[in-house]
Amino acid sequence: MSATEKAEAKPPMRDALVAAAFQLFLERGYEQTTVDDIVALAGVGRRSFFRYFPSKEDVVFPDHERCLADMTAFLAASEADAEPVRRVCDGARLVLRMYAENPSFSVQRYRLTKKVPGLRAYELSVVWRYERALAEYLRGRFTGGSDGSLRADVIASAVVAAHNNALRSWLRSDGEGDATATVDHALGYVQAAFGAAPAPPADEHPEDVVVVVSRRGAPLWRVVQEIETTLGRS
Amino acid sequence: MSATEKAEAKPPMRDALVAAAFQLFLERGYEQTTVDDIVALAGVGRRSFFRYFPSKEDVVFPDHERCLADMTAFLAASEADAEPVRRVCDGARLVLRMYAENPSFSVQRYRLTKKVPGLRAYELSVVWRYERALAEYLRGRFTGGSDGSLRADVIASAVVAAHNNALRSWLRSDGEGDATATVDHALGYVQAAFGAAPAPPADEHPEDVVVVVSRRGAPLWRVVQEIETTLGRS
DNA sequence: CTTTCTCCCGGCACTCCGTGCCAGGTACTC
């Protein structure tokens, strides 16, 4: 019973490694911390670290693997939906939810990845896998039209960029503002640009909205900007 | 004079290292080739390899550093242009030009990066720097409107995605088709989506867009749907 | 021609990441 005088017992060692790693990363820096330092603080063997994390960078993103699986399952579980763009936007919201569940942890990690080039590169590969999942889903939905592959890649990329823009904006504010609203606004911009008229779920009257637009050649973003100003957003 | 019996003399050793590296990568695989193997084949010291290339991955992308500098200079040299989206598309075309200058080399590199996860990750960081350069330029041009940062990120991401989609399509065909036409088509899609209207070059009046919305409580997607119907899209 | 200064190259030693292998320990089963 005296085995765990300071180390945590219940969090099965994986969490202990993450905690020890972040403690050292924050007080000493990522590159100045070796794996031996982490396992020494956690009180475990060096070999066990690489059992739970394939590399030193993985300890910084402990939950992305599960989130990616969730997103893949979420996209796969969609029946023939008429609005794939909305679907991928909802998939991106899953990622935001993961970040929002632990604001302080997410902010700490953001500070780290912003300063360490190696972590930025690793984060890119993580984001790339999300983007690929979205693009693969869209590719399956765009088989009908022409340029399906191109549209899938561009829209997936835009969705990820909008999500990340809003996410980073929220992270820069130390997780104080409303993350969901920020991301909704950013994704709304993408949906507007790529024509995601979301299927009205039920009996809404088209008369709810009356829109008059002059100068049909005006760029779409100009229209969206005007809309948002009119609706009092931004 | 007998010092260089097989090694190239004029290509100052940097090119010799690239040639030796690719020869081994193609016949033995990237991960199965050590830096010692490369320098042994090139007939130089191991220390010299890391003088010319910061890491083993860098030898696979020997010209991207220069291309990134070219793109940055190209964007910086643009006077107050009324069409920033077109400008970043032209910037992306610089990258394509670099690939098209050495089709066989580009195809070989594509095969490598497609199979080796480590090289894919490194390529992502390279692409990310291009994307950041485009986004930074757009951010400077979008200071006027609202959501300038969001628009800059989304458009830069979409441009890069479209460019890469067309580029990879061309690389998959072993560099046979017309790369320029493919990329032009892909970038045209992005320009159309983000309102690069062929070019009203100068004096645009804010009155170009007039929007009237009733029922301010209506959901945004409803407004967007109505807009698109009015504009005759989708 | 000699000397000196400078720059580039090669070699050595070191740290750290990541992996394969094996021994010991614990818990669960029969």
Added chain:
DNA sequence: GAGTACCTGGCACGGAGTGCCGGGAGAAAG
């Protein structure tokens, strides 16, 4: 109580990347 399967730690190894230093070639100065 014996057997078994899994988890853990220790050891050793290969490869990447870095700091340091000695040496040689070439240019500049005498």
